Amino acid sequence: MAIKEYKLQEIGKFQNYEIVFSKYHVSTDNMEAHKMPNFYPKSGNYFPKNSILMSNIRPYFNKVWYSDREGSKSPNVLCFIVENKNAMSKYIYYLIRGTKFNNFWSKTSKGTTMPVGDKNALLNYKFKLPNLEDQQEIINIIEPFERLKIYISNFIDKIEILFLKIGETSKILGKMKDFNIKFEKGMNINSKFISNQKSNILFINVSAINNKFNKWLINNDIKENVEYGDIILSLDGTIGIVNNFLKGFNGYGYKISSKNIDNSIIYCSLIDRRNKQIMIDNSTGSVIKHSLNSKNELVLLDIKKEEINKLFELQITYKKWLIYLNKIIKKLIEIYIY
CATH class of the missing domain: 3.90.220.20 (DNA methylase specificity domains)
Structure with missing residues (x-):
């Protein structure tokens, strides 16, 4: 070469x-x-x-x-x-x-x-x-993984569209509070334990819920309390963001869970336009918005778990594949370009 x-x-x-x-x-x-x-x-x-x-x-x-x-x-x-x-x-x-x-x-x-x-x-x-020939050969090694990433990303987006359509055609079953759905507020910790330099544990703030990761924990004694598939909701700052694919320590979001209602149904309900509007209607503040009161007004949709569980599991699986693909591409770049 x-x-x-x-x-x-x-x-x-x-x-x-x-x-x-x-x-x-x-x-x-x-x-x-x-x-x-x-x-x-x-x-x-x-x-x-x-x-x-x-x-x-x-x-x-x-x-x-x-x-x-x-x-x-x-x-x-x-x-x-x-x-x-x-x-x-x-x-x-x-x-x-x-x-x-x-x-x-x-x-x-x-x-x-x-x-x-x-x-x-x-x-x-x-x-x-x-030389150009070797550059092209290296590109040919990496490109298939890049194309697979795009394909999987598009598939994830299509599943999200399906969630929205299922929600649109579903009736309201009742208020979430009446089904013992739990809203667990994140815990703010000492700022000296938080850094903008990437580490193993993501600190879940509003940016992270919006998939813009910018804070990590530098204290190994603090343990993760959110896993992939858990539902995290933002009711402060940028209200109404829902994320089902975070792994880390919850600082500023609400972890939504239930012993009786599947996460797939909760997720599909929260991203529905009716709940989005409820969060907006119950928001306060001018510069920084808060919608804590909406917890008592958010509704649960009448969705059959058989209809949506497999879709939810498939989306989480594909999101994990994206992580693996990114690691593979990163390794290929390290091997062939550096």
């Missing part, structure tokens, strides 16, 4: 194109790590197809996306364009999303509370680049 050392600035550059309006807008908020963002329409700097987008706020989140379309982006999303004919854009994307590059990106960032990456430092990042 013929290998030559380069600096990132010898491969391409960060581009700032003209302002355009696009229905495919990418910001630091809607970007996810290595996954297509949840787009929304807005004006921003243009980005072309096959560019590498990087959220430059809190680099340790490793929000890097290879664009499969053109669109607009916010200023804190960097757009890197590969210009060197000896480099393939997809290969450089895998290099940039790798652990080694991300550690360099985080180490050279500026600021403490909300660190920002240093573009000049990134352009001086050194790495070894194989």
Whole structure:
């Protein structure tokens, strides 16, 4: 394998194109790590197809996306364009999303509370680049796992749509409180035990419930109290977010459970538009919303567990597969690119 050392600035550059309006807008908020963002329409700097987008706020989140379309982006999303004919854009994307590059990106960032990456430092990042044939061979090894990730992600989304449709066609059975459904409030702990540096135990705050993980526990004596398949609800800050796939320590959410009602039925009920409206109608506060009173008003839908349990189990299983696939891809990048 013929290998030559380069600096990132010898491969391409960060581009700032003209302002355009696009229905495919990418910001630091809607970007996810290595996954297509949840787009929304807005004006921003243009980005072309096959560019590498990087959220430059809190680099340790490793929000890097290879664009499969053109669109607009916010200023804190960097757009890197590969210009060197000896480099393939997809290969450089895998290099940039790798652990080694991300550690360099985080180490050279500026600021403490909300660190920002240093573009000049990134352009001086050194790495070894194989010839085009070997780059393509490595891409061919990783790509099937990436395609499988997209397929599974789409399947998970379709199951969620099915949950919503089942809820829409279901009648209200009664209020949750009348079925002894338990709302267990999370426990706030000493801030010195919480860090924004990733560790083994996720601290479940409102951001985590919204799948934007930003806090972890650094005290090994504190044990996890939430497992995959448990139902966590946010009634503070961003109210009405429901998550069935968190594992960690519950700090700011409500863990919803029952000895008699299956989690699948509780989950489908909570994401229903009627319960969403109840939480909104019972919210208080102007800047930071709270909807604690809605606990007594939330309703349980009349759903047969045979109709939904298998779907719920399948969604949890597929979400676990995504974790395994991410680990496999991460390992392949470490083996073949570093």
